Each structure stands twice: as structure tokens, then as C-alpha cells.
Amino acid sequence: MLTDPYGRPVDSIRISLTQRCNLRCFYCHLEGEIPKKTIEMTPEEIQRIVNLAVSFSIRKVKLTGGEPLMRSDILEIVNMIRDSRGVEEVSMTTNGIFLAGLAEGLKKAGLTRINVSLDTLNHERFKRITGSTGLEAVISGIREAVKTGLCPLKVNMVLLKGVNEDEVSKMIGFTKDHGLILQIIELESPDEDELYKRYHVDLDDVESYIKNNARTVTVRRMHHRRKYGLRNGGEIEIVRPMHNTEFCQYCNRIRVTSDGKLKPCLFRNSNLVDILGPMREGASEETLRNLFLEAVRRRQPYFREFPQKTQPLKLS
Numbered sequence: 001m002l003t004d005p006y007g008r009p010v011d012s013i014r015i016s017l018t019q020r021c022n023l024r025c026f027y028c029h030l031e032g033e034i035p036k037k038t039i040e041m042t043p044e045e046i047q048r049i050v051n052l053a054v055s056f057s058i059r060k061v062k063l064t065g066g067e068p069l070m071r072s073d074i075l076e077i078v079n080m081i082r083d084s085r086g087v088e089e090v091s092m093t094t095n096g097i098f099l100a101g102l103a104e105g106l107k108k109a110g111l112t113r114i115n116v117s118l119d120t121l122n123h124e125r126f127k128r129i130t131g132s133t134g135l136e137a138v139i140s141g142i143r144e145a146v147k148t149g150l151c152p153l154k155v156n157m158v159l160l161k162g163v164n165e166d167e168v169s170k171m172i173g174f175t176k177d178h179g180l181i182l183q184i185i186e187l188e189s190p191d192e193d194e195l196y197k198r199y200h201v202d203l204d205d206v207e208s209y210i211k212n213n214a215r216t217v218t219v220r221r222m223h224h225r226r227k228y229g230l231r232n233g234g235e236i237e238i239v240r241p242m243h244n245t246e247f248c249q250y251c252n253r254i255r256v257t258s259d260g261k262l263k264p265c266l267f268r269n270s271n272l273v274d275i276l277g278p279m280r281e282g283a284s285e286e287t288l289r290n291l292f293l294e295a296v297r298r299r300q301p302y303f304r305e306f307p308q309k310t311q312p313l314k315l316s
Contacts, residue, residue: 001057002056002057002058002296004296004297004299005297005299005300006249006299006300006301008249008250008251008252008299009252010056010058010252010253010254010296010299011057011058011059011060011252012058012059012060012061012062012252012253012254013049013050013053013058013060013061013062013253013254013255013256014031014061014062014064014253014254014255014256015046015049015050015061015062015063015064015255015256016030016031016033016064016065016066016255016256016257016258017040017041017046017063017064017065017066017068017071017074017077017258018040018065018066018067018068018070018071018258019033019035019036019037019038019065019066019258020065020066020067020070021065021066021067021070021095022067022070022095022097022098022132023067023095023097023130023131023132023134024130024131024132025095025117025129025130025131026129026131026195027129027158027160027187027195027199029188029189030066031064031065031066031255031257031266032255032263032265032266032267032268032269033257033258033263033269034269038257038258038259039259039260039276040071040258040259041258041259041260041276043073043076043077043080044080045260045276045279045280046077046080046081047077047080047081047083047084048279048288049256049260049275049279050081050084050087051084052285052288052289052292053254053292054084054085054086054087055289056292057086058254059086059087059088059089060087060088060089060091061081061087061089061090061091062091062092062093062253063077063078063081063090063091063092063093064092064093065093065094065258066258067094067095067097067098068092068093068094069094069097069098069099069102070098074102074106075102075105075106075109076109078090078092078106078109078110078111079109079110081110082109082110082111083110089112089113090110090111090112091111091112091113091114091115092106092111092114092115093114093115093116093117093156094114094115094116094117094141095116095117095130095138096116096117096118096137096138096139096141096142097132097134097137097138097141098137098141099114099116099138099140099141099142099144099145100137100140100141100143100144103141103144103145103147103148103150104144104148106148106150107148107149107150111150112150113150113151113152113153113154114145114150114153114154115153115154115155115156115183116138116141116142116145116153116154116155116156117155117156117158118138118139118142118155118156118157118171119157119158119160119163119164120135120163120164120167121135121167121170121171121174122164122167123135125163125164125167128163129160129163129164142155142178142180143178146178146179146180151179152180152181153179153180153181154180154181154182154183154237155171155174155175155180155181155182155183156183156185157171157182157183157184157185158185158186158187159184159185159186159187159201159203159206160187160199160201161198161199161200161201162198162199163199165201168184168206168209172230172234172236173234175234175235175236176230176232176233176234181235181236181237182234182235182236182237183236183237183238183239184203184206184210184236184237184238184239185239186200186201186202186203186239186240186241186242187199187200187201187242188241188242188266188267189242190267190268190302200242203238203240206238207226207238210228210230210236210238211228213228213230213231213232214228214229214230214231215229215230215231216228216229217229220237225237225238225239226238241266242303243303244303245301245303245304247303248301248302248303248304249301249304251299251301254292254295254296254299256275257272259276260274260275260276260277260279261273261274261275261276262274262275262291262292262295263295264295264296264298264299264300265299265300265302266302267302268300268302271298271300273291273292273294273295273298274291275288275291275292275295278291
């Protein structure tokens with residue numbers, strides 16, 4: 001198991017496949033990437049990075065974007081990752097617009113489960129948030145994904161002040177009725193810019209309401225997220241990345257940007273490690289392994305209260 005200088009195990013890799021997207025969500029953070037036109041990795045390059053991660057006992061792969069289903073070779077990518085010996089789980093986060101037509105193929109290619117971003121069940125609000133009229137396509141995609149067995153399926157709902165705060169109960173009902181897990185997510189921005197100030201919602205009241213209606217409460221290892229099982233059915237996770245030392249202290253991910261840079265932290269772009277460039281220049285496996293280890297060395301909690309450095313990088 002690979003452990004960073006803060007004693008945090010790294011057992012998951014999150015790979016952005018593209019910056020392209022068919023929606024224009026006004027709060028999108030592009031997985032922490034700087035918006036720009038970029039090259040994209042080939043399926044073979046993605047697989048090579050996954051194989052490298054697996055050599056360090058990383059077993060879980062999450063595919064993101066942009067919108068990963070914009071890739072015309074997405075089934076090939078999933079299949080090649082699944083064929084990497086040692087990979088135990090391949091999952092994906094998507095906006096769901098193209099999901100209905102691809103769910104069966106994704107399942108056959110080896111996708112394990114899926115997260116669908118859905119902030120509202122109201123057509124007008126959906127258009128305001130995303131710039132699209134595709135709400136029904138997303139709902140159809142969710143139903144098809146459940147039908148094909150891409151489960152547990154999670155719905156990612158970013159709470160936005162003055163936009164969808166009043167839909168929590170409705171979204172709980174929707175996810176319960178469809179056998180889904182609802183993730184209520186705090187709007188995030190390391191810069192706490194004007195958009196953040198305008199739309200950020202503190203989740204204390206929401207979590208208190210959910211907790212009071214919960215039958216069970218468990219704490220997940222990843223980010224120490226709290227997962228609530230409601231008395232009348234339904235499961236809800238609360239995701240609070242902002243000013244949250246536990247979120248950072250229990251982070252187990254290394255990220256890869258769409259243009260092939262290892263990204264140690266969602267909130268930082270000052271410590272990236274280019275791996276695609278050296279790969280395309282013919283770098284040896286030893287060089288690539290050292291680049292991967294360097295990215296893990298650069299992992300540093302963005303929100304932290306524990307000591308700056310507690311132990312050396314470890315590989316066991």
C-alpha cells in the first residue's frame with residue numbers, strides 16, 4: 001500500500017478523460033483543472049497510467065471529465081482499464097445526458113457503478129443550472145443504468161443557495177423510489193470567489209434535518225463522509241469539502257488531469273507532475289514510477305490542523 005508523507009493511504013485514482021462537456025453548469029470546477037484547450041490521452045496511454053497505479057496497489061479507478069461520455073472511444077477505455085490486472089472497480093461520474101444509450105455497453109465493457117450529477121428535478125431550474133433542456137434524458141439514463149446493473153448508483157446534488165435548497169426532500173423521495181443513493185454536496189471553491197459567496201450553502205441545517213430522520217449513521221473511510229439510512233427508506237451521504245480537515249485528512253485519491261498530469265490535490269494546480277509528456281517521449285517504466293511517487297510526495301492536505309509532515313513516503 002502506498003502511503004503519502006501524512007500517513008494517508010493512496011488506493012484510488014481519479015482520471016479526467018476530457019474537458020469537453022455538452023452542458024454549461026455555471027458552478028463547474030472542471031475537477032480542479034484550469035479551463036483551456038488541451039490534448040487528450042489515448043486509451044493506451046490511460047491504460048498505461050492505470051497499470052502504473054496498479055503496480056502501487058491502487059485498485060479503484062474513477063473516470064470523470066468534463067463529460068466522459070463525450071469520448072467516442074469510452075467503451076474501449078473502460079474495457080482496457082478493466083483488463084488491467086489488479087483493478088477491482090471502475091466507476092464513472094457523468095451528467096447522464098448520453099447514459100441511456102450507453103449504459104448497457106458500459107456495463108458489458110466492465111464499468112462497475114456510476115454517479116450521475118443531478119441538482120434539480122425542475123425543468124426550468126435544470127436549464128438555469130446547466131443551460132440544457134435535457135432533464136428527461138438524465139432521468140431516462142438513470143433508469144437505464146439501474147436496469148443494467150450499474151449499481152449502487154449515486155445521484156450527486158450540489159446544493160445552491162437560492163436555486164435548489166427547497167428540493168432536498170423531493171430529491172430524497174426520488175432517489176428512494178428508484179433505489180439510489182443521494183449525495184448532497186457542498187459547493188466548493190478554493191478561492192471562495194463571487195460565485196461561491198453568492199451560491200454557497202452551509203450544510204449544517206440540511207445534515208441536522210437528515211440526522212433527525214435517520215435510522216442508521218455510518219462514517220465512510222473516504223473523507224470521513226457520513227452516510228445516513230433514513231427511517232422510511234433511502235440513503236444519503238453528505239459531502240463537505242470546504243474548511244474540513246477530515247475531508248483532507250482521509251483523502252485517499254491521486255488525480256490525473258485530462259492532459260496527462262498527476263494532480264495531488266483537487267484544490268491546487270501548483271504541484272502537478274507531468275507524466276504524459278515523458279511517456280510520449282519514451283520514458284522508462286522506472287522514470288514513470290518515480291514521477292508517480294513524486295506526485296504522491298507532493299500530496300498535502302489543503303485544509304489541515306495536523307503536523308505539516310508526519311512520516312516519509314511509504315510503500316508496503
